Amino acid sequence: MDVVAVNPAGLKQPLADAFIHVDDLSLDFPLYHGGARSLKKTMLSMASKRVAGTTGGKVGEDRSHRVVVQALRNITFRLTSGERLGIVGHNGAGKSSLLRVLGGIYEPVAGQVHVGGSINTLLDTNFGMNLDLTGRENIALRGRYVGLSREGMRALEADVEAFAALGPFLELPVRVYSSGMVVRLGFGLATAIAPQVLLMDEWFMAGDARFRDKAHSRLETVVRGAEIMVLTSHMPSVLKTWCTRLIWLQAGRIVADGPVDEIMERYAAAAVPAL
Numbered sequence: 606m607d608v609v610a611v612n613p614a615g616l617k618q619p620l621a622d623a624f625i626h627v628d629d630l631s632l633d634f635p636l637y638h639g640g641a642r643s644l645k646k647t648m649l650s651m652a653s654k655r656v657a658g659t660t661g662g663k664v665g666e667d668r669s670h671r672v673v674v675q676a677l678r679n680i681t682f683r684l685t686s687g688e689r690l691g692i693v694g695h696n697g698a699g700k701s702s703l704l705r706v707l708g709g710i711y712e713p714v715a716g717q718v719h720v721g722g723s724i725n726t727l728l729d730t731n732f733g734m735n736l737d738l739t740g741r742e743n744i745a746l747r748g749r750y751v752g753l754s755r756e757g758m759r760a761l762e763a764d765v766e767a768f769a770a771l772g773p774f775l776e777l778p779v780r781v782y783s784s785g786m787v788v789r790l791g792f793g794l795a796t797a798i799a800p801q802v803l804l805m806d807e808w809f810m811a812g813d814a815r816f817r818d819k820a821h822s823r824l825e826t827v828v829r830g831a832e833i834m835v836l837t838s839h840m841p842s843v844l845k846t847w848c849t850r851l852i853w854l855q856a857g858r859i860v861a862d863g864p865v866d867e868i869m870e871r872y873a874a875a876a877v878p879a880l
């Protein structure tokens with residue numbers, strides 16, 4: 606296992622072309638703990654009767670005889686600068702797990718992941734936010750995290766303040782915000798920093814209707830600025846608009862990898878409708 610992020614958020618240095626190399630990657634989530642023998646028996650017996658087309662990853666035993674969800678199995682692909690990859694698959698196919706491994710959030714149990722270039726992971730709008738800090742303090746925190754200069758910090762603060770339009774609430778702790786206000790701040794922050802590699806979950810695009818148009822044009826700027834994008838989505842229109850290539854996952858494995866139209870057609874013919 607080896608996760609290497611070259612220059613993660615290293616915005617100060619000039620960077621080489623972005624890339625993603627994933628070789629024979631596997632990821633497990635342990636489910637069984639110590640005493641729950643009957644749960645172990647039930648899970649393994651149900652997993653052996655699993656029928657094609659059901660949701661979730663494959664349930665099995667790892668080398669230490671723990672019951673695990675095999676969320677990703679033997680995933681191999683390469684992306685170079687200019688590629689926009691969409692990941693499709695049924696609920697529980699492993700799409701979000703793959704994004705999180707690429708973003709260095711989950712550690713694979715086997716295989717290699719090399720990501721070259723600055724990364725921004727847009728998973729949910731709360732990601733990386735400290736609810737006890739004020740909106741303004743969260744902006745400063747993010748700026749420091751990505752290593753911005755003083756001038757960069759000022760620009761970040763002005764940009765997010767104007768976008769989020771929280772007025773005096775920017776001086777209050779985020780925990781007193783409404784959910785829509787948290788989305789405004791989180792979205793403004795996440796899209797203020799243009800990465801070379803953009804990892805994005807489609808849920809990130811959800812927001813309240815009035816805010817969505819404003820958010821969409823901002824998101825489009827970040828997407829167009831990124832050299833590589835990886836997007837998980839259930840929405841054919843989103844995938845067709847934004848992606849150049851699709852990987853179709855089924856119970857943690859790649860079943861197809863290729864041009865958007867071709868994979869969409871095969872997926873639509875075979876897939877369990879997602880929620």
Ligand SMILES: Nc1ncnc2c1ncn2[C@@H]1O[C@H](COP(=O)(O)OP(=O)(O)OP(=O)(O)O)[C@@H](O)[C@H]1O
Nearest residue numbers: 634661662674676695696697698699700701702703
């Ligand atoms: N933290 C976790 N602990 C245990 N199992 C998990 C965890 N996260 C995900 N899983 C399991 O891993 C498998 C893959 O989940 P993942 O969230 O990657 O699927 P997904 O394709 O993104 O699904 P959806 O389209 O429903 O969001 C599922 O079977 C899920 O139950």
